[in-house]
Amino acid sequence: MDYSSEEDSDISESEIEEYKEKPYEQLKSGKYKVKSLNGTLRCPFCAGKKKQDYKYKDLLQHASGVGKGSANRSAKQKAYHLALAKFLETDLASEAEQIQRPTLPPPVNPTVEQNDLYVWPWTGIIVNIKNEPKDNVSGYLLKRFSKYRPLDIRTFLNKDDLTIQAVVEFNNDWNGFVNATDFEKTFDAEHHGKKNWVSGKSNPSSNIFGWFARADDYDSAGPIGEYLRKKGKLRTISDIVQEASESRNTVVANLANEIDLTIENLNKIQYQYNEKTMSLSRMLEEKDKLHYAFEEETRKLQWRAREKVRQILDEQEKLSEELERKKKILDLRSKELNRREVLTEQERQQLEEDREKKDVRNNSLQLASMEQKKSDENVLRLVEEQKREKEEALNKILLLEKQLDAKQKLEMEIEELKGKLQVMKHLGDEDDTAVKKKMEEMNDELKQKIEDLEDLESMNQTLITKERYSNDELQEARKELIDGLNEILAPRTNIGIKRMGEIDDKPFKNACKERFPLGEADIQASILLSLWQENLKDPAWYPLKVVQVDGNPQAILDGNDDKLRSLKEEWGEQIYTAVVTAFQELNEYNPSGRYTVSELWNFKEKRKATLKEVIAYIVSHIKSLKRKRT
Template identity: 30%
Template sequence: MEKQQFSVGDSSGETSETKKSECTEEKFVWPWVGLVANIQTEVDKTGRRVGRSGSTFRDELIEKGFDPTRVQPIWNFKGHSGFALVEFTRDIKGFENAMNFERSYKSDGHGKKDWEKGVHLRDDDKPYGWVCREEDYNRGGIVGKNVKKKRDLKTLSQLQEEEERKMVQLVENMSQSIEMKIISKQELEHKVDETSRVLESVELHNYQLNETYKQEVEKMHANLQGLYQQILVGHDKSMSDLETEREKLENRARQIYINEAGMEKSRLEIEMNQKAMMEQNEANMEAMKLAEKHQKEKEKLHEKIMEMEAKLNETQELELEIEKLKGSTNVMKHMAGSDGDAELMEKMVKTQMELEARETALHDKIMAVTQKERMANDEYQEARKEMIQLWKENEDLVSGEKIRVKTMGHLDTKPFVLAVKKKLRCSEARAGLKAMELCSFWEGQIGNVHWHPFKVDESDGIAKLVVHKNDLKLVMLKSDYGEELYNEVVRAKVEIVEYNPSGGYVVSEMWNLEKNRKATMEEGTDVMLKMRKKLVAMKNKRKRR
């Protein structure tokens, strides 16, 4: 950059003082300020002197081309002193404007020398003006005090040295800034490399998960095929055993041919055996059909799962691509912010458009997967409802099984009877009647959707329902009837909140009594096959009789 050169010009004239200044450099008041004297004032009604405002004077100087930043009238205890300070900008342009301001007044015979010679003592109402120097800075009185305020004395050489020092400092700061940006760019490139490695690791992990899933699906298909083969082998063995039995009966019939009673008995046994063979064959055929239907339903369900997994994989791939594009966009933004490359900005815009298109495609795929998942869930819930209805209709067949139908939100009357009997110390009949009334009351409270005696506790990082310790109803129940009845009411209310919070009425659910949780469809299917075998066995037993 070019150095600023300050030139005073011929403002001082060829006097003895000018010759002396050639040996001693002249000092100016800095920031640049001019002094205007002989400003006309008048006395107002209050007895104070007033004159033109600083803004009006400043506008006049601006019209003359001196561009002052502010004109500050000097006031004393009598009012306007007739002096004003004219402030200019701190740069070389401000110095040039200040010197032009001084030359203008000097050429008109109203410079500093004219003022000091006493020209103003004549009948002259025009102002005098000049640029403040050392003698103005050291002046006494109100004028010198205002000139000194927040200002200093400096030579042009000193100002030039300061400008050069500031320039050197600016260059050093810019160099440090450039070095910092280079370091930041290197760090961003390092982060991009790390992000790329992480994405590659995620892609590899996703590939391994897909391979594991395919292997598990193949293993499941193999197990189903083996089960189907076992059913066929069992059917063939049953037919072979029946055929062997039939041959034995026929041999026996031939042996007792001469005995009519024995022949009749053999004939009846043969007929019963043939009927049993036919019934067994029908039962086996139905079992095979049921197994085939169960296998087809499982295959259909697994096809839907595979399809949803494929959609999920596509979604994950899109998410990875979107993350890559976002990472590229962020890097481009940082790089564009550092040097403003137009080609890089255009590339960033294209990347942003591609990112928006990817996000739109991802949203469409997520919506499709969600819709299919909802349809599969509806089918699953419908099948579960049918299975629960079958359970209710055949309670005697599943009495010994661990999978049963449980009524969620239903109160057990035993704790009520024991609690009432313990509190009232009355007869069995009266305790039972009071317990029924109390149980009916709390069934109504459990079904009341507006009563919610719980709060969510996340103290251990897992959200779970806990009972409000200060719930008035539960506090009174526990105080009147004890801990056991309190726990029974809380259990029923928790089940209602979990399984039917909006309706508030009891619902049926297929339950695993052994593990105290909701039973799966596979567990229910296994019990259904057992139910089928019992039905076939009971039917065969009745026919034999």
Template identity: 45%
Template sequence: MSGDLKVKKNGESYSCPFCSSKKKNTSSLASLVQHSSGVGAAPNRPAKDKATHRALVKHLKNDLAKSPEPQPQVIPVEPLQNKDEKFVWPWMGILVNVPTELKDGRQVGESGNRLKGQLSQFCPLKVIPLWTFRGHTGNAIVEFGKDWNGFRNARTFEGHFAAGGYGKKDWMGKKNQGSDLYGWLARAEDYNSPGLIGDHLRKNGDLKSVNDLAREGARKTDKLVANLANQIETTASLEKMMGQREQLLQSYNEEIRKMQQLARRHSQKIIDENQKLRAELETKMNELDVRSKQLDELAAKSGYDRRNIEQEKQKNAIRSSHLKMATLEQQKADENVLKLVEEQKQREKHAALKKILMLEQQLDAKQKLELEIQQLKGKLKVMEHMPGDEDSASKNRINELSEALQEKIDELDGMESLNQTLVIKESKSNIELQEARNELENGLLDISGGRAHIGIKRMGELDLKAFSKACQKKCSGEDVEVTAAFLCSKWETEIKNPDWHPFRIVIADGKEMALYEINEYKCKGSYPVGELWNFKEDRKVTLKEAVQFVLKQWRANRRKQR
């Protein structure tokens, strides 16, 4: 300033040079700016006081702000004693005694942006002056947001005004508040109070305590964790399903590749045979052409009987025509064979594809059911962690999800039970078929004749004829049968020994088949066992053929008895 007017007293405190007679001392630069702004905007002050205080505000902002002043000390905020105390949320502060003046029949005051600039050290989001039909009410609402940083800023805002003697208690206790601003943090008392301030707080906020917000944050965290767990389970189920699909596709591709290889080998074999036949036809046609030329030359040289030559030419022509027709037929046959091969390949491919699709549909149904069960479990977990557990709608939703989950679990259990039942039925059917087969074997031992083409073959029994043929090459006379019987008996004894391996280099007929049959039927102690056999076709008899044979024998015996 100029003259003897001083703002700064002792390096730490500030005072208003125009209010020294009133002992108007402040402890910080911000408080002095607030005081000067309030006096400069007060409508009941003389014009000279308002002008000097406005000039002081301009000086403080333009000149002293540029000087290397120490920053105002941050007022420490005391820890919150009662965490169940209700505050207005989103966090809001109340600003009162904002300077106003009468202008054009209405009260006017500082705008929200200007007030926000004065309170910039508290980081407010917005300052909302409260107006009525008469104009500015001298009150404003300071918004600090919804997060915990906003709560700290709001408490710092309240602590600053309380430390300077401009808090709520000071405002309510003083009869003459002067022109300075007062501010505090909005609580339940302000929220429920009548008037414009209470109406604004009730319209734009709710009452919540620190513990309420902490519990709500914990519930949101639990809900987020449950959602993430549900997503992880769903992703794992999808990955499992995609892996099974990939395996199924690989199996299908492998089957298709094998079928294509077999079809190519079969087609190549047919083509090679057709080419061989075509080459033979061409050779015969060339031989006929050569023979025809020879006959022409012979007729020209020796005067041979032309009639015989013509007849032979006609025969050759007919044979050549037949060979050409055979060649054409062979070509048509080749085309038909290739067409049939392609059709067979397509049929096999369609059959394999149909089987793959059926298995895939069954797998999809089971995986879809399992995925729905996992999703319902995840939804139940989310509902259990959501707020509003006492709400009837939430309980109904949880009950509906529980019932749907139980239905899906029952459906999956029913599907697995059906599969298990089918497996058990198939096993029982196989046992019954085997028992029926054994009964047929026992019956055929009694009714089968010597020349019947269906009977019981002792699998793994050595053939004495094979030994006799082998002994005839080395022995002669009466020793053949004796030697063959001795060797056959010896082999039957040795076969029972699992460590006995007779085949080194040469394998004799009969013995290899007997050992193969014993190993195939896994006879106990390597003893031969009976098996229903078709001796005419040298193969195992089906159960249907055996039953038909028994019925045929029974009818024949019945007719004989009549």
């Protein structure tokens, strides 16, 4: 299995030690195979490499080298190889011990062992298994006898005495033979070998017995004999040694033939190499000769080219000097002609330019004069209209006052007549003709006065309507002046436009400069100013209280308001005064909407500017523009 298919993203060098635990667990669980069925070792993380058959020492060196010192491998590949090195050192350390064992250990009793028939592949037998765990006997036995490197353990149930028997499989090489022999010697040393088992069958004990499987076991009845006959065969050690020798001789002969062929191929390659080397030497000599000739020819060509260029430059320099001399002569003649022509041309152009400038100046003065005349006429007309409207308003007010006095006088006379009539009705005789006549005259006079009063009230209502219309016209004129004079009115003049209800920012900037650094003061001042401007817009905040002044209710500023009191304590009198002034302006100009309103303002006298003052400023502004144009 190739690990590269799982390598979606790399890791950093610092995560290698932590990440190697994951592939190590996968190696332990068997996901990656290191040891093949024939006992050879391979690197599961280099599946694409040609070499797949390693010795233990070589594979450990390969894994450690890639994991610690390889510069062309990624961090994840290093982690995988470090995990392989850990697995070899921890879980496959037995492979190193097996390699150190002799290939063919000398038998203890060569006469007997060379001719004894053993079950091959090498197999051990364990009987009388009683007290071991029943759920995983094979695993338990593999762990218990792991030092003998068993490949597998098969268990069988003995139906006669209900005990468990087992067959232990070893490698089919000489290392497996040695392990099986050690396995048998261990049981013999504890007097639990085959002889002890056969002699003690009549009085069996609770211990387990084991031995190396031989011919009598191969031919025995029962499940173990059937398994041995099915999986193995009987062989003597001398037969195996002879087969190994024959196989080794065959391999040596084949290797010798391959070596001879390889040497022959190497000789051919060496001969071809010598031929190529000699041919290359001749080619290099030819190349050097051609290169030398090319350089010589190149030097000659360069020298000729430099000489030719030098000659051309000399000729060009002579021609340039001749051309420059003739050019100077022509320039002198041309300058003399131009000087004579320019004298008359300059005088003519100067006269033409003076005439055009004079015409332009006259036109500009004429246009400015006309524009000034129109402006003066418009201003005078506005002043006259303003004067006429004010006189009409004053006359209307005086007329209204006179009519009001006349009305009050008529009402008093009517009431007096009504009183006299009532008195005459109560005191006079109804049959007296003179009294009746007097009462009729008084009733007629009363009716006449009532009619005069009604006519007076009608005229008074008409005058009130005209006065309201005039006031509306004046307000409309003020609005038009506010909208149209934003560009004309300068910011530092006595007459200007003020936003009523807008807080003055100067106290805020001065206070913040004293408390905050220079770069932060303006930001803090803007934040505080915006906060209090929003507070002024809040209709729920109304810092006024109603008191009785001369018997009349009047709204004044509430000095106990929490917000204003905390503002004054925290930021001082100047900011407090600026906020209160803005609130009073909003309460006067826009108490319901609570948003700022533009107004014509006399900044010098700190009051609302009259239309007369604004028009006078416009006239002076127009005169200054006229002076600038002239």
